Amino acid sequence: MPPMSPLPSSSPSVESVAAVLRAAGCVFAEDEARLILAQARTPEELAVLVDRRANGLPLELVLGWAEFRGLRITVEPGVFVPRRRTEFLVEQALDRAPEASVVVDLCCGSGAVGAALATALDGVELHAADIDPAAVRCARRNVAGVGGHVHAGDLFAALPAGLRGRVDILAANVPYVPSGEVGLLPAEARDHEPLVALDGGTDGLDVLRRVAAEAPDWLAPRGCLLVETSRAQAPAAVAAFTAAGLTTRLAVSEEWYAHVVIGAS
Template identity: 55%
Template sequence: MTGVPSHPDRPALVHRLRAAGCVYAEDEAELLIAAADSARTLTDLADRRVAGLPLEHVLGWAEFCGERIAVDPGVFVPRARTALLVDAAVAVTGPAAAVVELCCGSGAATVALARRLAPRWLAAADVDPAAVACARRNLDPLAVPVFQGDLYDALPAPWRGRLDLVLANAPYVPTAAVALMPPEARLYEAPVALDGGPDGLAVLRRVAEGAADWLAPGGHLVVEAGQAQVDALCAVLAAVGLRPTVTRDEDRDATAVTARRPG
């Protein structure tokens, strides 16, 4: 970083991180140094990172859409590609919308939506108690409630048929492919946040089916999916009466599927 004095431990730390396979060793070293208040703390942080703990879990936060999001151990780390999901949601959502994020993890996307929209309702939900606790840390300052439960079952019943936007970064990795994911994900993030069933669409099917009942006429569902899953997912959405469109961002290696409830 230009203009920042070199830390005496930096060269050795960069070398150690690079040897452990950290691609962005220089950047990670700067972040670890900034997070440490003593040489002992820096050593402890470096030891945890070299052992394979995700950098975000070591630091206790991740950057997402320009926001610093608290990330607790075991909680899904927000990926940069999911910013496309936020962009797609903002593009189809008008003012004073009723907005819910399902499978919210740390609540990162809800934080971003709170900054970019002016919703009349905004809430998040997740089935994992650890994720709910983490999301509440991030969303309590914004007065956004976080519910615990299985998809729509977590939401207040009077909201059925009244939501303008449902956003969900549901798990979509096929079960057999979870073992092929980077160790930082498969060893340190909850399986419920990764495993999407045999074809990766088990949870997304349930999200789609519920959206047909929970969305208001003209409302939108926005989800993330793998590029190879798009045709099958669009068929599921069409079968429940939603009208899907696909947005692809090659730079972010991201695919968002938006589906509108006619009305």
């Protein structure tokens, strides 16, 4: 598909690129234009990037990275793009376990949560895991700089057995969209992110329940489990944590519209 509107033949400006993006329906056209102009190394590359964005590719995939807690997290097609609201989960983990030495990022996607935690904690032993091969490949690039290890597999089955009873922070950004609502997601998520990273089952809590049930075996004596959920699902998510024997509380950020269930061993 051709661009929504051609770029001018002269040196493109923020205004000219933004005009193309605005015509394509991009709400933050000026901000996106600045990022794309900074990313492009040649006029030809700029034209390609603008074309991709104008035709609906998420900005993060156009750029090849997403900002997350001050880090540039590499993302690629077919990998879940980290949301800024998930920074709230990271903040809660750091508040709860500021001296953590072993961190696990379960359902890690790009590895953004694990990379952010390891960067803040410095010298931590980091393990991340995901069932999706594309996510595992991407996460390995993002946690390499902090010495992280990335494992492929289904939840805890992917982790080394030696982590049992040693995990201080278990962060699990599980899929939590109810199956029947996946089709209602914005096109950028629905069309460009893997279903396995979005679909949480009938009520959206299938994976959360599995994680909560097994987490006590993996947590250190003062370890904590943190999972993001929605406002509507929060009561059922808290109940699932409590049923697993975890001391549970719900943390809420109205600013980020974020809800994080925290369970302590």
